[in-house]
Amino acid sequence: MQRYIIRRLGYSFVSILGLTLLVFILLRAVPGDVVTILAGAEGAALSDARMEEVREEFGLNRPLPVQYVTWLGDMAQGDFGASLFTGRPVLDSFWSRLPVTAQLGVFSLAISVLIAVPIGTISALKQDSATDQSLRFASVLALAIPNFWLGTMVVVFGSLWFGYSPPIRYLSPFEDPLGNLKQFLVPGLVLGTALSASLVRMLRSSMLEVMRDDYIRTARAKGLGSYDIVVHHMMKNALIPVITLFGLQVGTVISGTVIIESIFNLPGMGRMLVGAITQRDYPVVQGLILAFGAAIILVNLLTDLMYGVLDPRISYK
């Protein structure tokens, strides 16, 4: 088991390294460099000499591999660059925005589980009944609804019918726990519903498989009540593939936060990314994409390791 853990850790490390290369290539090795674009965007006609100076300053006229290694070295020392606009170090902005995105993500995942578990279970237990069919249709529908449309509709109709409007100022959970909860409830619900759709499908098919297993029949033969069987035996084993799905969901959650934060006016990392892209603030974009990608790789690592712990049939030699 230990050797597996070490190998798996190494693999993740290599993946993250590969990710830095990918991000670097995507953002830097692009026709037309940053300075030209920035100068053009500002509308200022900088002289060629001045542009060369700026390039020198940013180190953009050195060969690409050198730039890459320098960048890696900087990051290893904790320097993720600074915003081209505010001059604020990227890492600083991260720390201030991370709690918001983290809270939204956790809320959404929790809500998605709260929605998916009962629905998936009922769906499986009443397989092919009218209830099952309509629940399945609902989840297929939920998969197709774009989350930004759902969010927009919630805001539009929410304000029409309930006078709801997205918060103007962010309330941290330390200064106003109740207000904070209210702020995150609706966005969390929107993102959570979208996430729950695939969870429901997964849970349902997983439960159906487990239901037919021999040990369930044994439990029934022993005379255990339905509740015991469902909760103790079925759930534990049905949850295993669901946990794998959880790992895959992280990508969806992160993509979702980018959009939901923009709609509901939450100052998180997602909204920072959109702003940075619109303003072509490359250091920020670089840092954020890297952070997101690394987070996804790490979560996948965790789910892989947990998978081994949870399923006693799997042993890694």
Place this chain on the structure above:
Amino acid sequence: MQGATQGMGRATGVARVAAEKRTLANTPVLGFLWALRRKPTGLISLFVLLAFVVIAAAAPWTAPYAYDQSTDAYAQGPSMAHWFGTDHLGRDVLSRVIWGGRVSLQVGFVSVFFGVIIGAAIGLMSGYFGGKIDMVTQRVVDVFMALPVFLLAITVVAALGAGVMNITIAIAIGMIPGISRVVRGSTLSVKETPYIEAAVSIGSQTGRVLIRHVLPNVMAAIIVVASIRLGIAIIAEASLSFLGIGVPPNEPTWGNMLSGAALSNMTRAPWMALFPGIALTMTVLALNLFGDSARDILDPRMRGSK
């Protein structure tokens, strides 16, 4: 018996297997459609999709107004003159939805098209040749897959800038890793089949084997993954346009019609937000259902892979 017919047996064996393959594997389009009649959801989805594509493609003729034509009827609800109502600038929402569909569908189809060509090529090579090529390619694909399609596309847009062409490229790049994975999987299983062995053993050139024998059988997987990815691509374009980093707002797409900039106006005229979203949802729903049906027909073992 054995010794005498050994030489002849080999040739006839190959011929028999090859003939078998022609009827079984190469499910022609008509055969597929015929099988589809047993799956009403798939059939309905296909019709809906075709209807959308035709209406959108024929936008100059099907849209009652031009998409940027402002009239005096600001923010009016659905009426006989304007089936979907008008927006805050007096533009007909139905026409904008039709024209918008044109762009949205175009970006979706083109990006998936290129994604499939490149992704399938990568997957085929990786799966068929195996060995070092496979290992290296899969590591690279792994890194790409760390980023979800949307984030990958966003990164490319950050580098290239917004605009229809750029986001098509961005989304195409996002499609490639997932498609190549699925094609690789399918190639791996097709590779082991008897008729591929036969083709190789009679000395067909590798290229010929790949194109004439492997590809038609991998086609099933390609069709299924392409239809599901198409839904993802369309939503990606809509999301990018919604955030303002996709198609610029003068040209409508289903995404930028819902864009945040117009959000305040939408509280006055909720139908502005309603119809583009319904169009999007219906399209993606139809694509997903069609993909499910296609998978059931072509390869039920694929259940559970995206």
